Amino acid sequence: MAAEQSMQTPATASGDTRIHNIGYRSYDGPRLGRGYARLSLYTQSLRGSYGLGRSVKSKVLPMLLFVVMCVPAAIMVAVAVATKANDLPVDYTRYAIIMQAVVSLYVASQAPQSVSRDLRFKTVPLYFSRPIETADYVRAKFAALASALFILTAAPLLVLYIGALLAKLDFSDQTKGFAQGLVSVALLSLLFAGIGLVIASVTPRRGFGIAAVIAVLTISYGAVSTLQAIAEVQSSGDGIAWIGLFSPITLIDGVQSAFLGATSAFPGGVGPTNAEGVVYVLFCLGLIAACYGLLMRRYKKVGL
Amino acid sequence: MYDPTVARLTYRALLGRRRALILGALPLLLIAISLAVRALAGADDQTAADVLGGLALATMVPIIGVIAGTGAIGPEIDDGSVVYLLSKPIKRPTIIFTKLIVAIAVTMVFSAVPTLIAGFVLNGNGQQVAVAYTVAALVASIAYAALFLLLGTVSRHAVVFGLVYALVWEALFGSLVPGARTLSVQQWSLAVAQKVSGGDLVTSDVGLTTATVLLASVTVLATWYAGQKLRSLTLAGEE
Numbered sequence: 001m002a003a004e005q006s007m008q009t010p011a012t013a014s015g016d017t018r019i020h021n022i023g024y025r026s027y028d029g030p031r032l033g034r035g036y037a038r039l040s041l042y043t044q045s046l047r048g049s050y051g052l053g054r055s056v057k058s059k060v061l062p063m064l065l066f067v068v069m070c071v072p073a074a075i076m077v078a079v080a081v082a083t084k085a086n087d088l089p090v091d092y093t094r095y096a097i098i099m100q101a102v103v104s105l106y107v108a109s110q111a112p113q114s115v116s117r118d119l120r121f122k123t124v125p126l127y128f129s130r131p132i133e134t135a136d137y138v139r140a141k142f143a144a145l146a147s148a149l150f151i152l153t154a155a156p157l158l159v160l161y162i163g164a165l166l167a168k169l170d171f172s173d174q175t176k177g178f179a180q181g182l183v184s185v186a187l188l189s190l191l192f193a194g195i196g197l198v199i200a201s202v203t204p205r206r207g208f209g210i211a212a213v214i215a216v217l218t219i220s221y222g223a224v225s226t227l228q229a230i231a232e233v234q235s236s237g238d239g240i241a242w243i244g245l246f247s248p249i250t251l252i253d254g255v256q257s258a259f260l261g262a263t264s265a266f267p268g269g270v271g272p273t274n275a276e277g278v279v280y281v282l283f284c285l286g287l288i289a290a291c292y293g294l295l296m297r298r299y300k301k302v303g304l
Numbered sequence: 305m306y307d308p309t310v311a312r313l314t315y316r317a318l319l320g321r322r323r324a325l326i327l328g329a330l331p332l333l334l335i336a337i338s339l340a341v342r343a344l345a346g347a348d349d350q351t352a353a354d355v356l357g358g359l360a361l362a363t364m365v366p367i368i369g370v371i372a373g374t375g376a377i378g379p380e381i382d383d384g385s386v387v388y389l390l391s392k393p394i395k396r397p398t399i400i401f402t403k404l405i406v407a408i409a410v411t412m413v414f415s416a417v418p419t420l421i422a423g424f425v426l427n428g429n430g431q432q433v434a435v436a437y438t439v440a441a442l443v444a445s446i447a448y449a450a451l452f453l454l455l456g457t458v459s460r461h462a463v464v465f466g467l468v469y470a471l472v473w474e475a476l477f478g479s480l481v482p483g484a485r486t487l488s489v490q491q492w493s494l495a496v497a498q499k500v501s502g503g504d505l506v507t508s509d510v511g512l513t514t515a516t517v518l519l520a521s522v523t524v525l526a527t528w529y530a531g532q533k534l535r536s537l538t539l540a541g542e543e
Contacts, residue, residue, distance in 0.1 A: 061464060101471055109464050207378050207463040208323070211371045214467050215330060222363045223337050226355055230345050239344075 038136040041127070045144030049110045050151075058113075065106045066152055069099055073156035077163025088164055088174075092181025093262035095160065096153045096188055100249050103192065104217040106152055107145075111196030112209030114145055120204035124299070138295045145197060149189035157181045180260040188252045191284060192217075194291025195248060201298050220247035225267075232267040241272040245283055254280040307394055307402045314376050314406040327371060327410075330364055331418030338422040349433060352426035353505040356419060356437040362490060365415040365444050366470030372410040373452025374462040376403040381537070382460065390537070397531035404453055404527055411445035436501035444493035447519050451489065454526040457533040485509045492519045 044053070050066070051059030076089050096103060118124050127137055161178040165171065199216060200209040224247040231239040244250035244266060257264035258277025264270060272280055319327070338355060345351050377400075380386040389399065419441045423434020451469075455462040477484040478491070485491045486509065494508035495515035508515065 057460075061461065101476055105464070105468065105471070108467070109461075205379055205382075207374055207382070208371070210463040210467070211367065211374075212326065214471070215367050218363055218471060219330060219333060219359075219367070222359050223333065226337065226359055227340065227344070229354070230341055230351060233351075234345055 034131045034133070034136060037130050037132045038140050041132070041137065041140040042144050045114055045141055046147050049114065049145060049148035061109055062106065065102055065109075066155070069102050069106075069152055070156045070159055072099070073159040074163075077160060077167070080163060080169075081167045085167070087169065088160055090160075091262060092157050092160060092177045093184045093256045093260055094265070095156055095181070096185050097249065097253055097265050099156075100221070103149070103153060103188070104214060107149065107192045107196040108210045108213040108217070110148060111145060111193070111200040111213055112203075112206045114141055115197060115201045116204055116206045116209045119201070120206070134296060134299045138292065138299055142193060142197060142292065142295065145193040146189045149193055150186055153185035153189060154182060157185065177261075180256070180262070184252060184256040184260050184262070187255060187284060188249075190288050191248055191252065191291075194288050194295075198291050198294050198298075201295060217248060221249050223247070224250050228267050240266055240268065240270060241276045244272070245280065248287075251280060251284050251287070255284055305398055305401050306405060307398055310389070310394065310399055310402040311406050313389075314403050315410075317379065318372060318375050318406065318410055327368065327414050330368060331414055334360055334364055334418050334422050335425065338425045342425055342427075347427040347430065349427055349430045349505055352423060352430070352433050353437075355426060356423055356433065357494075357506070360415070360419045360422060361437055361440055361444065361493070362475060363471075364418075365411070365441050366448060366474070366490075367467075368415045369407075369411050369445060369448030370452050370463060370466040370470060372407045372414070373449045374456040374466055376407040376449075376453055376456065378456040378462050381457065386537070390534070396534040397528075400453065400457075400527060400531040400534055404450055404530075407449035407453055408446050411449050412442055415445060416441040431503045431505055432501045433503075433505055436497040436506045439500045440493040440497035440506075443496050443519060444489055447489045447492065447523050450523040450526040450530075454530040454533070457530045457537070482509065486514075489519070489522070491515070 047053050050062045073095065079085070080088055090098065118127070124137075128134070132140075157178060161174060164174045195216065196213050199213045203209045203212065224243055227243045228240050228250075231243060241254065244254045250266070253262070253265050254272045255277065256262040257266075257271030258274060258280060262271075264272075271277075337359065341351060341355055377386070380389065390396070416438050420434055420438040423429060423437055427433060429435060448470075452462065452466045455466050459465055473484060474488045474490050478488050491508050491510045492515040494506060495510045495512050496519075497506045498508050499512050500506075510518075
């Protein structure tokens, strides 16, 4: 300020104006570019999915669900070790199916957290003022939620696996089961993350997004299992497998019982045959691709 | 106790724009499923009771209740626009009561009416199944709306807690721990339905007297406490 004044005093009355150089410099450091921005968005979203870097209150729910997800696995391991059982009480592939309520709640609470707030506070245009494109934003968010879900569903499997090895169960058998379980939960994570994000990206209201995601997941499961139960009573056994295509969790169940050596949770315990299993896999991958496509379409024009 | 302007605003918040369509999708799905079941299995009283009990009363009514109950007040508190309402010379309990009436009406329209239609589609109201479950849905609507409206004033994460109650407590614990069923809106409303149907298709673990007393007291207490909560509301910033 002082420098400015001292420079102003000798200004003549001839009306000339000057722009003073007060020492602002342009940035000449390294520019980290698109890839770095995408990676940052991914890490931030992934951390945010577990409430890291956010307030204490928003850590409670994801951490609680994580604990609820892992505790039954720990109990099963403890029982298996204590009773010297020959096998774990639950298959690796079956675990996520049993705990589907927790997984659904996690998706429902974290998918809107990830995208709805950006819409509501109109921060999306700010993201796109950085060197990232629509595809980067969508991929980062999709990958972050899928990774968060994978952590949630794979952690209890890891607990089971370590416990099984500690209980001196057959190594090759357990490793095979563990690997199959990991493939199945990876598929589940991608599918659930896609569905959750597509629904959540439609509404800027967090509460409404949560209810919509949970409604889609539970109602579709309720509807499918009701229809399957009725089809079983009517003994039209081949119908059961086809009905299972229409809800995310039975879709995963079908895929893993056809190809990943799981026993099906369908009524009657009859999973899809190999031919039907191919349809299941294609349908599942198609659904994930469709979710990605819908998200890309959604963010093509958002806030612009 | 009832303010028409508040009611109109709440209706618009709940059903405005495309929200009515999304709320309407659930009941339509229920009716579509019952058409499919009827076509697959024909008219059967047990099947009808299973579908209405498992899908309509156990899943659809709580979800609609959560959306309507928390949606009546939650978003307003969330974005802070509730201060404009609170600064008007309207009693806070009146605001809550009006919002409760709206939430109850919305829940009833979107859950009880489709239940009745689905019941008639499924077995033409054989053994009073359709009417019984409709009564249950009506009764449950009142209690759920009051309960979730209270949650909306208490917590920022009302929807999650409401869903945890509806899906984890009632569905999961209710099926594992028999004691949890005594404290479940669903079982209370089933007790009323049991009285209506008179048959043994609709059963509840709770006696009728207990159920009505608990229903009434939960509704009244939740509404009263929500009014108290609104009197001393503190607005917090987004975390």
